[in-house]
Each structure stands twice: as C-alpha cells, then as structure tokens.
Amino acid sequence: MLQFNNVSKRYTGGKDALRNINFELGRGEMAFLTGHSGAGKSTLLKLIALLERPTQGQVLLDNQNISRIAKRHIPFARRKIGMIFQDHRLLHDRTVYDNVSLPLIVAGFRHQDISRRVRAALDKVGLLGKEQRYPISLSGGEQQRVGIARAIVSKPPMLLADEPTGNLDPRLSEEIMGLFEQFNQVGVTVLIASHDISLINRLGYRTLVLSGGQLPQEHDYHG
Amino acid sequence: MASRRQNTLHSGPPFGLTAYIHIHLHTFFASLGCLARTPFNFMMTIGVIGITLSLPAGMLVAIDNFKSISGNIDLNHNISLYLKHHVTQEAAEHLSNTLKENPKISHVRLIDKQQALEEFREYSGFGAALNTLEKNPLPHLIQITPTDDNLSEEAIQSLRDELEQNSETQNVQIDMAWLKRLNALLNIAERTVSIIVLLLGIAVLLIVSNTIRLELQNRRDEIDVTRLVGATRAFIRRPFIYSGFWYGVFGGVLACLLVTLSIWLIDGPTSILSKLYGNSFQISYMPFLSILFWLVFAILLGVVGSWVVVSRHLSRLEQ
Incomplete structure (x- = not known):
C-alpha cells in the first residue's frame, strides 16, 4: 500500500530531515511511527500527504509514485488517505455534520449519499445524534472522534494519524486506538505517529522508530 | 455491502456532468450564504462598488439625454x-x-x-x-x-x-453652429467618461481583490483543511469566484438603482424647465441594454478580481 524507497528530504538551508528511508506497509497493515521530536516524523507524514516532496527517492502509494506526480493530480492522490491530526483541524464555524461531510463534498458526492455516509461514519465513532452540534460544544475526545469520522467518511484505503491521542487522557487514548483497530480489521491500512510508547507497547503492532532522520531499527511486536 | 469496504478504491463519487452541476449549485448558494453571514462587510463592499460604478453610469445617461435634446432640435440648417x-x-x-x-x-x-x-x-x-x-x-x-x-x-x-x-x-x-459646438462638447464628455469608466473599473477590480484577499485570510484554516481532504484548486477557488460574482451582481444592481433614483429626483425639475422652454423634452431613464451592460461589467470585474487574487494565493500555497 505504502512504500518508501531510498527517500531523503533536505529542506532549503541544508538540514537533512530524512535520510535514506526504506520501508513498506502492506495493504491492510497497521503500524506505529515513533521517535523523538525532530526525528523526522512530521516530515515523513508530510511526504505521504503530499505536503512536501522528497529530495530523493520514491514514495509509492497504492503502486503510484506520488513523489513525482503533477500538481493537479495531488488532490486525487490525497483522497486515498484519511488524515487525523493532534489538533483535530476541525472548522469551528461549521456543524459536526458539515465538518464530516467535507471530503464527500470535495469529491462531488450527491446529497443523499453524503447524508447516508456521514451518519454511518458518525455512528462508527459513536457520535450519532450530534450532527448539528458545533465542535466547540464537544469534549476533546469527541472532537477527535469527529476528526476520525471525517477521515473515514470517504472510505479511503489508508489512514494516517499524527499524534491522535496527544491531548487525551489514557482512557480516551485507548478508545481512540480501539477505533483504529476496528478500521484496520475491515482492511484499512493504518499508520499512526505517536509519542505514547507505553500505549504502543501495549497494543503490540509493528513500530517504525525514526532517529535523526533515519530508520535504523524496526520493532516487530507481533513476534 | 460487505465487498464495499474491500473495494474502497473503486467506490468513488459519481463523475461527470451531474456531479459538476451539483458542486456548482452547492457553491453558488453556499457562497451567498457565506456573504450573508457578515452582512455589514457585504453591504459596505457592495456600497463602494455600487457608488463607484454609478458615477460613470450616471454620466453616460446624462450625455445620452443631452444628445437627445440636441437631436430633438430640428437639424434643418436654418x-x-x-x-x-x-x-x-x-x-x-x-x-x-x-x-x-x-x-x-x-x-x-x-x-x-x-x-x-x-x-x-x-x-x-x-x-x-x-x-x-x-x-x-x-x-x-x-x-x-x-x-x-x-x-x-x-x-x-x-x-x-x-x-x-x-x-x-x-x-x-x-443655427447649426451652436449645435455643432454642443455635439463637440458632448463628444469630449463622452471620451472623458470612457476614461472614467476605465479608471473606476480598475478601482472596482482592486476593491474586489482586496475584499477577497481579506476573505482568504479569514478562511485560511478552511482552505488548509479542504486541501488536506483532497480538494482541487478549482474547488477551493470556486466559492471565492462566486463571492466575486455576487459582489458584481449586487454592486451592479445598486449602481443601476442609484442612477435611476438620481434621474427620478432630477426628472421633476427638468420637466418644469422643459415646459418653460415650451419644449416637450422627457428625460430618459437607463435603457435596458445599458442596465445589462453595467451588470455584466460589474460581474466581470468581480469574477476577474477574485480569480486573480485566489489563483495567486493558491500558487503560493502550493510551492
């Protein structure tokens, strides 16, 4: 599903953010990405989300080399990924329904389909009945679940989460991770960047550890 | 239904004309709703556009009226x-x-x-x-x-x-000498108004651009999020283009209303003056074609102004 071949990223100014990264994530696989601040986690996620382009190497998403695609194709490549952020990135002047429906509107779905899919997505994250609420009136955990509903509403083959539990207490974090596991069980590829080593260890999935822009070791808790 | 999840890659949205029209209709009304949410700003911008365009539009109507006066006078070369x-x-x-x-x-x-x-x-x-x-x-x-x-x-x-x-x-x-002079004067006036139309047209373009630029800043988060969920450039640009369109529509309508109102105010005194001269001169209002012209002109300025600003903004984001 996702493949990095000798990927390096150097920002203008000479700093090497990533050096010679190689890894592959199979279809339907779930993995964690961890490492200290400044280890290159954000850069790696940005390369997948096409917010940055690699200086060297190839990033393959769904067998497509996304590191070299034309600008006008970027939006369509992004639609294959559902993204979840630490700060939720919700639009606060819009209802939960409008926030979650955004990817569908962007892709040009019809009203009936949008309504059905938004309800299904909200149901999955346990927020059915809160469609007309505004994000500000929801708790942090609920806001994050709105963010997750938005990421899965268009049923992308891959989910990408950047510190999704960063602001949540352990119990809520566990709930959120439980959601990711559910999506993974129905075939979605999931990559989660996280600091929460104890949670990662407890869950026991494959873990990519970035250090100084490199990927020297890989822990496979699956055994 | 079970295969749907497996088939995620292919369960895409409807493509083609229906989807296209649907997106456009949605944005068309959504952008109007968006403007209505900040009625004060909306009115101010429309006010500026309307007044700016009413000046040259009014001048052209005045010139047309003077021309019809001079045309009314029998050109029999007495x-x-x-x-x-x-x-x-x-x-x-x-x-x-x-x-x-x-x-x-x-x-x-x-x-x-x-x-x-x-x-x-x-x-x-x-x-x-x-x-x-x-x-x-x-x-x-x-x-x-x-x-x-x-x-x-x-x-x-x-x-x-x-x-x-x-x-x-x-x-x-x-007798025709003074008529020729009047016509010559009217030609100068007409040329002057053309220049004013050009200058004030540019002014409206700048007003719209600046308004849209502020709107882009206010909706920066929205643009970022929309890009992240896979919006195309055209999708992000669309609501702003429609905003520009609405500014044009309402600005143009306001300009025509202002001109018509002004003529109405002048109409009474003019007909008294005309009677004093024993003349049956009737002041003419904006003809339909010129209303159409100003509407189209205003819409064009609105659309072009927003297009330029949004395209520039998006190009910067994509670098």
Missing part, C-alpha cells in the same frame, strides 16, 4: 438673417420676396418686429415690462432654409457671405 433697425416693414417684405427668387434658397419666412414682440411677450413672461417700452427693440428676422443641394458647410458659408453683402443686413446667424 440661417437667421437679422435686419438693421431702420429697415421698414415694406423693405423687409421686399427683401424676403427677393430672397424667395434665389435658386439656392428653398424656403423663406419673415418674422417681422411686431410678430417677434408678440412671441417674446407670450413666452418670456415679461409681458408687463414690455408694455412699458415705447419702441419695439426687436429687429425684423428672416429665416432662410437653403435647398437640399446647398446644405454642405461650404454652400451654407457662401450663402452666408452673400447675405452679409446686403446693405440691410445686421447679422447672419447659422
């Missing part, structure tokens, strides 16, 4: 021949009969002193004052219409020279 004071009634009649024989002249009309005084008394409102005059201060006047093949400027000039040779002639006046 020559007015004023006779000297001492010339008697008989001499004037004799002269007018002689002129009738002239092959260059098709029509001669003598307005003698007495007749002129009666007309003046009737229309000027100075009747009582005129009664106190001992002598009639007006001269005899002979109105001359040249024949059709003597209507060229040179022919009229030579006829004028000929008439000035006459010993009884005080003054020869060609």
Whole structure:
C-alpha cells in the first residue's frame, strides 16, 4: 500500500530531515511511527500527504509514485488517505455534520449519499445524534472522534494519524486506538505517529522508530 | 455491502456532468450564504462598488439625454438673417420676396418686429415690462432654409457671405453652429467618461481583490483543511469566484438603482424647465441594454478580481 524507497528530504538551508528511508506497509497493515521530536516524523507524514516532496527517492502509494506526480493530480492522490491530526483541524464555524461531510463534498458526492455516509461514519465513532452540534460544544475526545469520522467518511484505503491521542487522557487514548483497530480489521491500512510508547507497547503492532532522520531499527511486536 | 469496504478504491463519487452541476449549485448558494453571514462587510463592499460604478453610469445617461435634446432640435440648417433697425416693414417684405427668387434658397419666412414682440411677450413672461417700452427693440428676422443641394458647410458659408453683402443686413446667424459646438462638447464628455469608466473599473477590480484577499485570510484554516481532504484548486477557488460574482451582481444592481433614483429626483425639475422652454423634452431613464451592460461589467470585474487574487494565493500555497 505504502512504500518508501531510498527517500531523503533536505529542506532549503541544508538540514537533512530524512535520510535514506526504506520501508513498506502492506495493504491492510497497521503500524506505529515513533521517535523523538525532530526525528523526522512530521516530515515523513508530510511526504505521504503530499505536503512536501522528497529530495530523493520514491514514495509509492497504492503502486503510484506520488513523489513525482503533477500538481493537479495531488488532490486525487490525497483522497486515498484519511488524515487525523493532534489538533483535530476541525472548522469551528461549521456543524459536526458539515465538518464530516467535507471530503464527500470535495469529491462531488450527491446529497443523499453524503447524508447516508456521514451518519454511518458518525455512528462508527459513536457520535450519532450530534450532527448539528458545533465542535466547540464537544469534549476533546469527541472532537477527535469527529476528526476520525471525517477521515473515514470517504472510505479511503489508508489512514494516517499524527499524534491522535496527544491531548487525551489514557482512557480516551485507548478508545481512540480501539477505533483504529476496528478500521484496520475491515482492511484499512493504518499508520499512526505517536509519542505514547507505553500505549504502543501495549497494543503490540509493528513500530517504525525514526532517529535523526533515519530508520535504523524496526520493532516487530507481533513476534 | 460487505465487498464495499474491500473495494474502497473503486467506490468513488459519481463523475461527470451531474456531479459538476451539483458542486456548482452547492457553491453558488453556499457562497451567498457565506456573504450573508457578515452582512455589514457585504453591504459596505457592495456600497463602494455600487457608488463607484454609478458615477460613470450616471454620466453616460446624462450625455445620452443631452444628445437627445440636441437631436430633438430640428437639424434643418436654418440661417437667421437679422435686419438693421431702420429697415421698414415694406423693405423687409421686399427683401424676403427677393430672397424667395434665389435658386439656392428653398424656403423663406419673415418674422417681422411686431410678430417677434408678440412671441417674446407670450413666452418670456415679461409681458408687463414690455408694455412699458415705447419702441419695439426687436429687429425684423428672416429665416432662410437653403435647398437640399446647398446644405454642405461650404454652400451654407457662401450663402452666408452673400447675405452679409446686403446693405440691410445686421447679422447672419447659422443655427447649426451652436449645435455643432454642443455635439463637440458632448463628444469630449463622452471620451472623458470612457476614461472614467476605465479608471473606476480598475478601482472596482482592486476593491474586489482586496475584499477577497481579506476573505482568504479569514478562511485560511478552511482552505488548509479542504486541501488536506483532497480538494482541487478549482474547488477551493470556486466559492471565492462566486463571492466575486455576487459582489458584481449586487454592486451592479445598486449602481443601476442609484442612477435611476438620481434621474427620478432630477426628472421633476427638468420637466418644469422643459415646459418653460415650451419644449416637450422627457428625460430618459437607463435603457435596458445599458442596465445589462453595467451588470455584466460589474460581474466581470468581480469574477476577474477574485480569480486573480485566489489563483495567486493558491500558487503560493502550493510551492
């Protein structure tokens, strides 16, 4: 599903953010990405989300080399990924329904389909009945679940989460991770960047550890 | 349904015209709703656009009206021949009969002193004052219409020279001269208004651009999030283009309303003035075509202004 071949990223100014990264994530696989601040986690996620382009190497998403695609194709490549952020990135002047429906509107779905899919997505994250609420009136955990509903509403083959539990207490974090596991069980590829080593260890999935822009070791808790 | 999840890659949205029209309709009304959420800002921008465009639009209507005044006046190239004071009634009649024989002249009309005084008394409102005059201060006047093949400027000039040779002639006046000057003035005015249209058009373009630029800043988060969920450039641009469109529509309508209102305010006094001149002149409002022109012009400015700003902004984001 996702493949990095000798990927390096150097920002203008000479700093090497990533050096010679190689890894592959199979279809339907779930993995964690961890490492200290400044280890290159954000850069790696940005390369997948096409917010940055690699200086060297190839990033393959769904067998497509996304590191070299034309600008006008970027939006369509992004639609294959559902993204979840630490700060939720919700639009606060819009209802939960409008926030979650955004990817569908962007892709040009019809009203009936949008309504059905938004309800299904909200149901999955346990927020059915809160469609007309505004994000500000929801708790942090609920806001994050709105963010997750938005990421899965268009049923992308891959989910990408950047510190999704960063602001949540352990119990809520566990709930959120439980959601990711559910999506993974129905075939979605999931990559989660996280600091929460104890949670990662407890869950026991494959873990990519970035250090100084490199990927020297890989822990496979699956055994 | 179970296969749907496996099939995620292919369970895409509907493509084609329906989806396209759907997206457009959605944005069309959503952008209007968005503007309505900040009615004060919306009104201010529309006010500026409307007033800015009403200036040249109003000037063009004024020029059209002046043109119709000058067009109303019979362009029959009359020559007015004023006779000297001492010339008697008989001499004037004799002269007018002689002129009738002239092959260059098709029509001669003598307005003698007495007749002129009666007309003046009737229309000027100075009747009582005129009664106190001992002598009639007006001269005899002979109105001359040249024949059709003597209507060229040179022919009229030579006829004028000929008439000035006459010993009884005080003054020869060609009526179309002032008309030509008026038309020349109107041409200058029209050219001036064209320049003003251009300048104020640019002003509206800048107003719209600046307004959209502020809107882009206010909706920065929205743009970022929309890009992240896979919006194309066209999708992000669309609501702003429609905002520009709505600014154009409402600005254009306001401009036309302002001009119409102004004409309505001027209409009353004008018809009084026109009656005083014994003229049936009716001030004309904006014709349908010119309303259409200003609407299209305003919409064009709105759309182009927002297009330029949004495209620039998106290009910067994509670097």
